[in-house]
């Protein structure tokens with residue numbers, strides 16, 4: 548009997564999964580339906596460059612349908628809830644969409660309203676987020692006319708998408724202000740709830756010294772509870788204050804609201820409870836999750852979503868064939884960290900191994916935990932790779948879902964998370 552796979556979300560993970568599964572199954576055997584609320588597929592890593600005039604939202608956005616192979620049915624609708632017992636998704640118009648296999652790829656949502664005052668006076672004037680296109684574009688105008696003063700970059704709390712992006716923003720701001728000739732007139736401060744610049748000890752050390760070199764003040768263990776846009780104050784729950792003239796914030800993140808309306812599916816933040824190795828949901832054996840939508844203790848990143856797609860597509864194929872799932876995902880993540888002045892560093896890690904120095908993906912390759920121009924060009928090239936190889940599901944030579952150990956030194960076991 549013809550099986551129906553329903554994929555929720557046509558962003559990074561949903562598109563990769565739909566294309567990989569379409570290649571793996573004939574139209575006679577499997578119907579693939581993808582649901583998304585809108586038609587704008589944004590290459591989100593490109594949002595980092597918008598505030599600095601290095602990209603425009605239109606240049607990093609493409610229609611969703613053109614990223615999907617023939618034979619995939621794309622439905623445009625808000626998702627209302629998933630009924631696990633009936634194996635059906637309810638769309639906003641109330642119509643049920645039955646599934647044999649469900650893949651959840653609905654990502655993470657920004658929740659700026661959840662921090663007192665954030666979207667009040669000053670929002671879009673002196674308080675911005677570059678995590679969505681309109682905010683990034685508004686910030687570009689604000690930065691271009693910024694006369695100098697206190698520029699504060701803050702992430703409210705983890706988890707967030709691409710945990711290094713706020714740091715990259717601070718490094719690029721240093722470069723941008725330097726280029727504008729006003730760096731000496733700006734007090735640049737990075738405010739984080741973490742006890743260091745990043746979650747992983749070695750990378751945190753390296754990134755903290757970079758902040759120091761660039762004269763970016765680091766304020767740690769700051770749990771932001773309120774934004775006073777009119778008064779220009781960022782206030783923590785323990786009543787510490789950081790004054791600002793311009794605040795660049797990364798708001799709280801949560802899973803999409805429909806997860807909370809789907810009993811048994813998500814955790815308290817609305818992220819789907821997922822097996823960390825097979826990517827099967829903990830709620831039902833025919834439900835899987837990928838990317839930012841999961842509650843996995845790894846980064847919410849496109850690289851993670853790509854590595855997961857390799858394992859998850861294989862597991863969906865296995866399930867349809869009645870074979871055992873493979874516990875093949877190891878938490879592999881990597882991120883280019885733009886550091887300004889045409890340089891970037893690269894970090895590569897998994898559930899068990901923290902970012903280490905060396906090279907990726909082979910002993911001769913991109914340098915790890917070290918600034919280089921090669922890494923910067925790697926980051927820039929990534930947009931092409933994203934549209935032309937990652938989304939269509941084409942193999943990348945030498946890149947595998949599991950973290951490579953060759954090229955890394957020394958080999959330590961360390962913390963999870965991030």
Ligand SMILES: Cc1cc2nc3c(=O)[nH]c(=O)nc-3n(C[C@H](O)[C@H](O)[C@H](O)COP(=O)(O)OP(=O)(O)OC[C@H]3O[C@@H](n4cnc5c(N)ncnc54)[C@H](O)[C@@H]3O)c2cc1C
Pocket residue numbers: 555556557558559560561582583584585590591592593594595624625626627652653654655677678679708709712803804805837838839840847848849850851852881882883
């Ligand atoms: C500023 C920024 C910089 C980044 N930089 C990097 C980087 O350098 N490297 C890296 O690896 N990653 C980076 N990322 C993270 C990366 O973009 C995400 O991790 C990745 O896109 C996650 O893919 P996803 O499929 O899980 O979610 P998304 O690509 O966000 O897709 C989720 C989809 O679900 C849809 N959806 C959600 N809820 C509903 C609903 N109720 N009804 C209908 N549709 C719904 C949305 O419209 C969306 O299309 C960055 C992110 C940001 C914001």
